[in-house]
Amino acid sequence: MDSRLRGNNRWSCYTQIKITRCGFTIVEILLVVVLIALIAGVGGGIYVGTYKNMLAKKSARDFLLAAKYARILAIERASRCKIELDTAKNRFWLVVDELNEETGRTEQVPVRDWYFKPVEFSGNVKFENVQITPIDSEEVSGTGEQRAIVFLPNGSAQSAVIQIGDGKNHYTASVCAATGRAKIYFGTAKEAKTGTVDLDEQ
Secondary structure (H helix, E strand, O other): OOHHHHHHHHHHHHHHHHHHHHOHHHHHHHHHHHHHHHHHHHHHHHHHHHHHHHHHHHHHHHHHHHHHHHHHHHHHOOOOEEEEEEEOOOOEEEEEEEEOOOOOOEEEEEEOOOOOOEEEOOOEEEEEEEEEEEEEOOOOOOOOOOOEEEEEEOOOEOEEEEEEEEOEEEEEEEEOOOOEEEEEEOOOOOOOOOOOOOOOOO
């Protein structure tokens, strides 16, 4: 009898030892959960920051492409083309001068084709700073809600510096008056390289 009991006791001890070696303690499980939460939090923060930067960059690139297309349209049509800015609703669109055959007058018609459609910024992206110098070289103040950059048939344009951003990420597009060409910079309008252009280097 004693030997049988001892045998059963040995078997039960062996079973208990085996079970404790195969499992995890509550402390180990909590530690893993905390580590996963920390990694997810850091990764989520990086993702949100990258996504906001991407939205600001996309909006600035859309404006850059619109400026380049406006210059092409002005030259091809031999008529003025404008980028109309609505700073209150954070959107812009292209307008071209077209002759109305019925009235015989020149009208401004919004551009909607395969290459361009009106753009409205996503998220918190907005026009942060708008500086447009008209043809007569008098700078226009940034108080108006609706502004325009004019591109002329000879390839020139109004000089403009447009800062687009979400408060944290800033991109600045500049339009050269002499050549009508647009460029984009990372940073604020103060950091953008603007000024006199040597046409021999262009």
